[in-house]
Amino acid sequence: MTTRPSVLLVEDEPAQREVLAYNLASDGFEVLEAVTGSEAELIIAETPPDVILLDWMLPELSGIELCRRLKARAETRGIPVIMISAKGEEVDRVRGLETGADDYVVKPYSMVELMARVRVQLRRVRPATVGIVLEHGDIRLDMETHRVHRAGAEVRLGPTEFRLLTCFMERPGRVFTREALLDRVWGRDIYVETRTVDVHVGRLRKALTEAGGDDPIRTVRGSGYALG
Amino acid sequence: MTTRPSVLLVEDEPAQREVLAYNLASDGFEVLEAVTGSEAELIIAETPPDVILLDWMLPELSGIELCRRLKARAETRGIPVIMISAKGEEVDRVRGLETGADDYVVKPYSMVELMARVRVQLRRVRPATVGIVLEHGDIRLDMETHRVHRAGAEVRLGPTEFRLLTCFMERPGRVFTREALLDRVWGRDIYVETRTVDVHVGRLRKALTEAGGDDPIRTVRGSGYALG
């Protein structure tokens, strides 16, 4: 969660690679290096970086082709690509950008500006993932995909249980009275029996424990329920 | 998806504004124009554009200050800003990018490249509008040829099912409500029954499973549908 942002540097020319890697590292990035396009693909598959710095001219698999491939696959589409090239012509710059690159920098470039552009791309990626996924212990709740996982295993929940868990996970540890839960999960003006909450908590418990692990929901006698 | 992407152009010099507006319009963008920074703020509050083209030097409220304000507020932070400036010095470029601009273009610039950079920013907001192949699992969708293949076999789809699948493939996993799909696939102002979505999802499912493999579309009861 607090790991340093990582940049994958794909450049075949050792001298250039070294100076770039040095500057990236001293700006606080974790630097992954690849010499060829296919080497880059392997690294991306294993440990997806936050940003990719990609030289156009590479032996074997060209930078532009690698970029096209990355942007075609849903898994890698979100990783920003900064294309670096000696090709300064308008047609080349446009081609690079049309192929899916998120920025295009022409050699010789200003190192300070390039670092600034890396940070720009990073700004996009980092905060984007926060806020959509709630995590607590080994439970993961994704608001966007409406999925819940526990220690990797999928947990199947009905709509009400999903909302109930969302409520708990937004404030882990906090004790919710049945009335508070009715309010938040069912809505202010819908009348249902207080005891209905118990049944749904029971169902949520069952689903969560079936995925493995202890019951993460705590009953607070006389008050209500809490997560963890 | 059905509505044209919109660009807000903030530039006080009439001649430059005109030529930019002309080029943006002929590239298919809906162009909003503002002369001053505060005018721009009003427009953004009323009809948030997809991208903002912002001149650094503006009377009253400078471009850089407007950029800073936009990026400080959560509501407008997501709108990409391309800063345009005569200030080509490294310090200025870095300062523009550090202030929150998503790209920085120096005058005089290549109009074709600028348009390409606008489209780059647009891709973030509305992924995949032209000429891209989307892939997810064994499904391949080619926006250029309007063809869909599954594990090599061609999948025949009607126009509506094609747009529906495009929508799903742009953000695999994400749950779309029926309303969101109506908006993106049918268009903001066309009225069709909510249940019509179900029928088309059914048809898409049938076409995809006939090509072999499991049903890749997930029903999220009470919410909508998602791919994978």
Added chain:
DNA sequence: GCCTTTTGCGACAGCTTTGTAACAGATGGA
């Protein structure tokens, strides 16, 4: 230990949501 209060949970009827076949109208080529 015994009584009272609170909670857990299986069962179930009723209800809401979703899947899908059928159909009539629209559209666009040949």
Added chain:
DNA sequence: TCCATCTGTTACAAAGCTGTCGCAAAAGGC
């Protein structure tokens, strides 16, 4: 023009979820 294809709507069936009840179990209180 006819024919093939695609559309949106409807009706009905199937699936899945919900809320309530009742009784057993647990937790306190004394």
